[in-house]
Amino acid sequence: MTNYLIEKYYRTERLPHIWCPGCGNGIVLKAIVKAIDNLNLNQNEVCVVSGIGCSSRATGYLDFNTVHTTHGRALAFATGIKFANPKLHVVVITGDGDCAAIGGNHLIHAARRNIDITTIVFNNNIYGMTGGQYSPTTPTGDKGTTAPYGNIDPNFDLCELAKSAGATYVSRSTVYGVNMITKQVEEGIKNKGFSFIEILTTCPTYYGRKNKKGNAAEMIKQLNEITINVNAYNNLPQEKRENKIVIGELYKDIREEYTEKYDRLIKSF
Secondary structure (H helix, E strand, C coil): CHHHHHHHHECHHHCCCCCCCCCCHHHHHHHHHHHHHHCCCCHHHEEEEECCCCHHHHHHHECCEEEECCCCCHHHHHHHHHHHCCCCEEEEEEEHHHHHHHCHHHHHHHHHHCCCEEEEEEECCCECCCCCECCCCCCCCCCECCECCCCCCCCCCHHHHHHHHCCCEEEEEECCCHHHHHHHHHHHHHCCCCEEEEEECCCHHHHHHHCCCCCHHHHHHHHHHHEEEHHHHHCCCHHHCCCCEEEEEEEECCCCCHHHHHHHHHHCC
């Protein structure tokens, strides 16, 4: 299966990739490609857009319509692409810094509009490509090159942000559970509206090393230990919910999609 996916969906002349040994991005990328394959989508009708960062380099390896854009602007470009050709399946690959810091407003308004874009966030809790600065999702107290004594900021819950802004599909998974990633990406693409999928991944080079998290395998095991499926979480007493990160499908809604609403408006005149 792996060889089949690589030969069909990757630009093999661009391999090997630049990601560090132990980086979780390859796990996530394979799960995304597998989801697209499971849905039997036409490659010419898929457009993958990314911004800047470790995860955003993924577009260079994928054999779809791809756009590697500027820092924080992936959703702005994707919005234009979806308006220009609403029939495309538009997927955004972004990181926690790319979409929640410089790209935060684009995230809010893409969700508010409920435009049919599937946004997949590779959340490794750090700016991995540019030197290990702390990001909007770096846990309070953890270290980065710009927080050598520990981050004092409260960290964002990106899924709650997306839900509050108007996304109609919101989910979270980790690189420990590849099948869950694949299923969530499938559901996100099938959702007719703005889909937001946060994937907790590993950066052993910067985040792990600075915070003494161990090697890549140990970091993945830690993700499993601190997360809990939403169904199990809802059955826990309040005192046992502390310090747990909820994974699974967190929110689903039905609301008119933005390009369809826009088309209906144009046709009314």
